Amino acid sequence: MGPGPSGFDLNLLVALDVLLEEQSVQGAARRLHLSEPAMSRTLGRIRKALGDPVLVRAGRRMVPTPHALAVQAEVSAVVERARTLFAPSRYTELRSVSRTFTIISHDALAAAYAAPLFARLAEEAPGIRARFLAESHVDAPYLREGTADLEVGVVDTTAPEVHVEYLGEDRMVGVVRAGHPMLTGVLTPERFATEAEHLIVSRRGRLRGPVDTALAELGLERRVVGTVGTYPASLFVLRETDLVGLISSWAQPLAAALDLVTFEVPLPLPALRLGLAWHPRHDADPAHAWLRGCVRELVAGRQTPRTG
Numbered sequence: 001m002g003p004g005p006s007g008f009d010l011n012l013l014v015a016l017d018v019l020l021e022e023q024s025v026q027g028a029a030r031r032l033h034l035s036e037p038a039m040s041r042t043l044g045r046i047r048k049a050l051g052d053p054v055l056v057r058a059g060r061r062m063v064p065t066p067h068a069l070a071v072q073a074e075v076s077a078v079v080e081r082a083r084t085l086f087a088p089s090r091y092t093e094l095r096s097v098s099r100t101f102t103i104i105s106h107d108a109l110a111a112a113y114a115a116p117l118f119a120r121l122a123e124e125a126p127g128i129r130a131r132f133l134a135e136s137h138v139d140a141p142y143l144r145e146g147t148a149d150l151e152v153g154v155v156d157t158t159a160p161e162v163h164v165e166y167l168g169e170d171r172m173v174g175v176v177r178a179g180h181p182m183l184t185g186v187l188t189p190e191r192f193a194t195e196a197e198h199l200i201v202s203r204r205g206r207l208r209g210p211v212d213t214a215l216a217e218l219g220l221e222r223r224v225v226g227t228v229g230t231y232p233a234s235l236f237v238l239r240e241t242d243l244v245g246l247i248s249s250w251a252q253p254l255a256a257a258l259d260l261v262t263f264e265v266p267l268p269l270p271a272l273r274l275g276l277a278w279h280p281r282h283d284a285d286p287a288h289a290w291l292r293g294c295v296r297e298l299v300a301g302r303q304t305p306r307t308g
Helices: 011-022 025-032 036-050 066-086 107-124 189-194 210-217 231-239 249-257 286-300
Strands: 055-058 061-064 099-105 128-134 150-154 163-170 172-177 198-201 224-228 245-248 260-263 272-278
Touching (some): 011 025, 011 036, 011 066, 025 036, 061 066, 099 107, 099 286, 107 128, 107 231, 128 286, 163 286, 172 231, 172 249, 224 231, 231 249, 245 249
Parallel strands (some): 099 128, 198 224
Antiparallel strands (some): 055 061, 163 272, 172 245, 172 260
């Protein structure tokens, strides 16, 4: 890329994007196949062009300035749009692609599918890296702003420009420690509500959910002792207590690894609609399409285990 209308060399945007990802001159130099002195000179040009230090020393590492953090998502989005604009319609060789994709994902999905995805990246596209970010307790336009490239899970976005592809439905199941009294005998809604205390997983800290709605319709109420922010965290709590929790069925292997037991909840709970979401600027990007295909195959091809 050459200089833009204001004289700013657009190549500096690529360098800035990599510097903010790596937060290291050495790491950025390695990614861009430059010497460290050359990368340091490039950082100096970026600082002069932006009128900001961009990266500053904090002990043995470098950290971005507030201004750098504020523009990072837009810089990444601009660089990606430029790559898409000037790239051929298809990459001639996926193994030659050097990219970093950011995926917003339910924590249980990341725990269940990150390992096979990383294995596939290593085999088919070793230059592509994936960053999994947890869902936030606040809603933000991550895909539109370029903070994330792909969202995976129960997609509830209402942004009209975001593309959503539904992959199928899942369900919630109960989970308790092995030997829990609730695992014996016939489990009724009354037993489920009254014979144990409950733990909720909520990234927003909510103390009620669809289970409470279903119970209320039967004139029942459960006692919720508290919440945690992620499903993996809840499994460790459940392992050490008599609390009752819930997980999505795709997370059952995680529960089994901790010797926890899952069971069918005796309530008509709403299905979970799993899907992918991305901004349309990625539609013509072959590497992004390949990533979507990988995630689609992993999630849609999942076999739901039996409950114990």
